[in-house]
Amino acid sequence: MDKTKFLLKRLDSISEWTGRVFSWAIVPMCLLVVFEVITRRLFNAPTIWTFESIKQCYGLHFMIVAAYGLLYKAHVSIDILHMRWSPRTQAIVAMVCYIIFFFPFCSIVVAYGGGFAATSWSLKEVTWSAWHPPLYPIKTVIPVTGVLLILQGISDFIKRFLFVTKGVKL
Amino acid sequence: MNVTVLTISMFVALIIGLLMGHPLAFVLGGLAVIFGFIGWGPQCYVMFANRIWGMMDNYVLVAIPLFIFMANLLSESGIAEGLFSSLRYLLGPLRGGVAIAVVVVSTVFAACTGIIGASVVTMGVLATPIMLKYGYQKELTMGTICAGGTLGILIPPSIMLVVMGNQATLSVGKLFMGAVIPGLILAVLYLAYIAIMCWRKPELGPALSLEERAAVPVRKRLTGSLINLVPPVILIIGVLGSIFTGIATPTEASGVGAFLAFLMILGYRKFTWKGLRDAVWSCAKTNTMVIIILCGATCFTGVFLGIGGGEVVTNLVLGIGLGRWGIYAIMMLIIFILGMFIDWIGIVLITFPIFLPIAADLGFDPLWFVIMIAVNLQASFLTPPFGYALFYMKGIVPPEVTLMHIYRGIIPFVILMAIGLLFCTLNPWTALWLPGKMIAGG
Numbered sequence: 001m002d003k004t005k006f007l008l009k010r011l012d013s014i015s016e017w018t019g020r021v022f023s024w025a026i027v028p029m030c031l032l033v034v035f036e037v038i039t040r041r042l043f044n045a046p047t048i049w050t051f052e053s054i055k056q057c058y059g060l061h062f063m064i065v066a067a068y069g070l071l072y073k074a075h076v077s078i079d080i081l082h083m084r085w086s087p088r089t090q091a092i093v094a095m096v097c098y099i100i101f102f103f104p105f106c107s108i109v110v111a112y113g114g115g116f117a118a119t120s121w122s123l124k125e126v127t128w129s130a131w132h133p134p135l136y137p138i139k140t141v142i143p144v145t146g147v148l149l150i151l152q153g154i155s156d157f158i159k160r161f162l163f164v165t166k167g168v169k170l
Numbered sequence: 171m172n173v174t175v176l177t178i179s180m181f182v183a184l185i186i187g188l189l190m191g192h193p194l195a196f197v198l199g200g201l202a203v204i205f206g207f208i209g210w211g212p213q214c215y216v217m218f219a220n221r222i223w224g225m226m227d228n229y230v231l232v233a234i235p236l237f238i239f240m241a242n243l244l245s246e247s248g249i250a251e252g253l254f255s256s257l258r259y260l261l262g263p264l265r266g267g268v269a270i271a272v273v274v275v276s277t278v279f280a281a282c283t284g285i286i287g288a289s290v291v292t293m294g295v296l297a298t299p300i301m302l303k304y305g306y307q308k309e310l311t312m313g314t315i316c317a318g319g320t321l322g323i324l325i326p327p328s329i330m331l332v333v334m335g336n337q338a339t340l341s342v343g344k345l346f347m348g349a350v351i352p353g354l355i356l357a358v359l360y361l362a363y364i365a366i367m368c369w370r371k372p373e374l375g376p377a378l379s380l381e382e383r384a385a386v387p388v389r390k391r392l393t394g395s396l397i398n399l400v401p402p403v404i405l406i407i408g409v410l411g412s413i414f415t416g417i418a419t420p421t422e423a424s425g426v427g428a429f430l431a432f433l434m435i436l437g438y439r440k441f442t443w444k445g446l447r448d449a450v451w452s453c454a455k456t457n458t459m460v461i462i463i464l465c466g467a468t469c470f471t472g473v474f475l476g477i478g479g480g481e482v483v484t485n486l487v488l489g490i491g492l493g494r495w496g497i498y499a500i501m502m503l504i505i506f507i508l509g510m511f512i513d514w515i516g517i518v519l520i521t522f523p524i525f526l527p528i529a530a531d532l533g534f535d536p537l538w539f540v541i542m543i544a545v546n547l548q549a550s551f552l553t554p555p556f557g558y559a560l561f562y563m564k565g566i567v568p569p570e571v572t573l574m575h576i577y578r579g580i581i582p583f584v585i586l587m588a589i590g591l592l593f594c595t596l597n598p599w600t601a602l603w604l605p606g607k608m609i610a611g612g
Contacts, residue, residue, distance in 0.1 A: 023454035026239050033236065033425025041417060051229070054421075059226030061235060062461040065454045074455035075193035075462065076513055080555045082191030090191070097192035101200025105466070108203050108215050109222065116219035142222055 004158065011155035012071055018148060019068020025061040029054060048131040056138045063141050067148035070156070091160040098157050106149045113142030176209050177479040184470075184520070194516050195459075198466035202473045209477040217476075221468040225461060229421055230336055234329045235457040236424035237284035241322075242449040243431035245288045247438050249401055250279050254296050256394030259386045262378035266368025268304060269314045269375050270361055272297045276318030277357045278399070280325035281406045282427075284332075285456070286551055290319030290562040298567055307374045308571050310367070313579030316559040317360055317586070320551040323514070324544055325353035327409055327424065329460065330514055334540050336464075337522045342420040343413045344605040348541045350410075351600045355593060356548065359586045401434055414608055460515060467519035475523060483524045484531070494532045501525050502546055502591070509550025513558065517547065541601040545594055549587045552580040 032054045040046040069075055082090060117139040119125075125139075126132035162168045180201065187197040206214040225231065244250075254275045261267035261274075272293055279289045293315050301311040323330045326346035335342035368375035386394075409427040412418035418426065435441050474480065487497060501521075508517045521543075529539045551559040554577055563576055594600045 019454060020451065023450045026235055026450055026453055026457075029232070030236055030239060030425050030428045033232070033422055034429045037418060037422045037426055041422075054232055055227060055229055058228075058232045058235060061454065062458045063226060065458045066462050069455050069458040069462070070193070072455055074459045075195055076459055076515070077191050077193045078188045078512060078556060079191045080511065081189045093190050094192065097187075097190050097197070097200075100204075101187065101192055102196045104203045105196055105199035105469075108218055109199075112215045112219045113222065115216075116223065138226070139223065141226070142219060 004162070008155050008158060011151050015067040015071040015148065015152045015155075019065045019071070022061060022064045023068070025057050029057040029061060032057065048129065049133070052127055052129060052131055052133050056133070059138050060141055063145040064148065066145050067152040070149060070152045088164060091163045095157060095160045095164070098153055098160075102153050103150065106146045106153065110143045110146035110150065113139075113146055117143055173478045174482050176205070176477055177474075177482040180205050180474060180479060188512065188516075194513075195463040195466035198463070198470040198519075202466070202469035205477070206469075206473040210473065214473060214476065217472050218469045221472050222465045225465050225468060228336070230332065230342055231461065231464075233327075233332045233342065233421045233424040234460055235453060236421070236428050237327050237329050237332070238456050238460075239449065239453045240327075240424065240428040240431045241283035241285045241288040242453050243428060243435060244279075244283055245292055246440055246445045246449055247431060247435040248440050249282070249398075249434060249438070250275055250289075250292045251296060252398040252438075253278065253395070253402065254293075256391060256398050258300065259378075259383075260391040260395050263383055264365075264368075265372050265377050266310075266364045266375035267377060268297065268301050269306065269310060269364045269368070272301075272314050273318045273357060273360045273364065276315075276321055277325065277354070278402050278406075280321040280323075280353065281410065282327075282402050282431075283322050284327040284329045284424075286320050286322045286558055287456075287562060289322035290316060290559050291566060293319050294563055294566045298571075301375075302568070302571075304378065305373075305376050308575040309579035310364070310374050311579070312563060312567070312571065312576045313581075313583045314360070314364060316552055316563055316576070316580055317583035318357075319562075320548055320559050321353055321357060323551070324349055324356070324548055326350060326413075327420065327427065328544075330518070330544060330547070332420065333460070333464065333515065333518055334522070334544065337518060338526055338536060338540050340537060340540060344537060344608065345540060345544075346410070346413055346420060347604040347608055348537055348601040349544055350604055352541060352545050352590065352594045355600065356545070356587060356590045359590055360583065363582060363586055401437070405430055405434070414604075416608065463515050464519065467516075471519065471523045480523060480527065484528055487528055488531065497528065497532060498534070498595075501528070502542070505543060505546050506549060506553075509547060510553045511556050512550075513556065514547050514550055517550065518543075535598065535602065537605060538598045538601045542591065542595060545587070545591045549584050552584055552587075 032050050036046065036050040036054065085093070117136060120136040120139045125135045127135055183201055187201055188194065254271060257271040257274060258268050261271045264270065276289055276293055283289060297315055298311060302308065326349055328349065331345040331349060332342050335345045364375070405427060408430055409423045413420055413423050490497065492500065505517060505521060526536065530536065551557050554560060560576055564573065
């Protein structure tokens with residue numbers, strides 16, 4: 001039991017800390033947009049690197065904090081029926097949903113997103129713009145997000161499983 | 171398997187999946203995996219990575235996190251508090267004056283922010299205790315705050331319109347401008363309703379007592395209102411004005427808006443590291459929630475359209491034989507009913523790939539049609555059992571206000587929304603005039 005608790009704590013803290021750290025990507029994103037507006041509109045001297053950097057910041061920001069959102073139950077769900085069930089039924093249905101929907105989808109994201117990123121790495125892919133920054137790091141975020149989601153999903157699944165089998169609320 | 175059977179089973183599975191209470195994003199993604207495998211084969215999963223990448227490599231969607239960030243910062247800045255406290259003294263001598271102040275402040279706040287949570291919670295916390303103290307009817311209080319706060323997502327900037335522009339491949343700048351007049355029409359309808367009801371039945375919303383009025387002199391009320399209007403007006407001119415005149419794209423305006431909101435926190439001397447940290451963290455949670463649903467939904471609609479489901483539904487609807495406006499009415503009714511059960515993101519992502527081709531077939535202007543859906547979706551925030559505004563209100567009202575007060579309170583406002591939708595349907599210029607005046611298509 002203590003080992004499981006330790007494992008759950010570890011899994012949750014991975015989501016917690018990736019979330020806490022990468023949430024701050026919003027600040028450079030915001031400042032880069034302001035910088036872009038000032039250089040382009042006020043001084044008519046746009047830089048070639050801001051546009052791509054903003055997009056990469058944004059792609060990183062919403063993807064990698066997905067597991068953090070799952071930890072805090074931020075992902076919206078429809079609970080009209082859900083809230084009428086007993087806590088035990090809720091937990092069983094949640095486990096079924098994790099098996100039918102969540103794990104298959106996230107596994108596909110890891111597998112095919114991984115392939116997508118691997119192709120990019122093997123080509124040393126860059127963008128078409130004048131600045132041509134590498135694309136493979138940001139594409140790697142797709143499978144990484146999938147892995148983080150699966151880890152948080154495993155933690156949620158175990159919590160439900162313990163609740164159903166042993167009545168332990170974690 | 172037959173395409174029609176596959177399409178119908180996809181819908182049935184979607185409804186069952188949604189009702190199980192699992193996060194929408196993963197229900198959509200999971201169904202895409204299952205039906206992609208049945209109807210297409212595993213090679214379709216390559217498309218998933220491509221489509222998710224399409225969401226990440228997207229400059230228009232950058233506006234979503236930045237508008238959310240801007241709204242979170244604005245709630246911290248206390249801009250709504252200042253404006254509300256001076257307006258309520260200014261309008262207090264009128265019957266229903268505090269309710270009118272709520273709608274006015276909500277409308278101004280709506281033109282500064284793009285989400286509803288911030289406006290409903292801010293106005294609910296500020297106005298509920300005051301309105302109840304002055305003896306306003308509970309139903310009217312609840313309805314006013316919910317309906318006013320919901321304007322936040324219709325009046326631009328609006329993350330809903332950004333998502334809609336992305337899904338419908340329309341200019342977000344034009345959608346923003348198109349939603350201005352319909353949003354103001356709804357606000358005027360609310361104001362008129364409150365004023366007429368309170369004038370006829372003063373017990374619904376009594377005027378401030380003479381002692382209360384004496385506390386703050388008229389001169390001070392006027393100057394206070396004007397001073398507190400300056401910061402939001404600067405923000406509105408900066409954000410919406412720059413989009414309208416073609417100086418900035420919505421994405422650029424969102425970044426500058428968030429930055430201005432941060433400067434306002436400094437200006438109002440409300441800056442704390444904890445406040446900034448909370449705004450950053452809560453922005454990340456909202457942002458990932460919205461865009462991960464977009465990722466799940468893009469996989470779902472990819473599979474749905476790939477197996478030919480779009481044509482099945484289009485032929486079905488066009489074959490009913492109700493004529494152009496009959497089908498329009500049915501589409502609007504479906505969206506209204508879906509609004510009771512699903513939140514706006516789900517509705518937009520599920521109905522757009524199906525309804526937009528039908529609307530195009532029927533010869534409706536796509537810009538106008540999308541704005542009508544946006545107006546219609548206003549009701550989805552208020553209609554039980556699943557309405558965001560209701561959830562937010564339930565969390566902040568004092569115990570003497572029950573859920574029934576909230577439900578009864580929203581009924582007249584949902585009717586006003588339907589009237590507004592009907593008016594804008596009959597008068598397409600309401601949505602099309604302002605976008606036509608734009609200097610550049612942002």
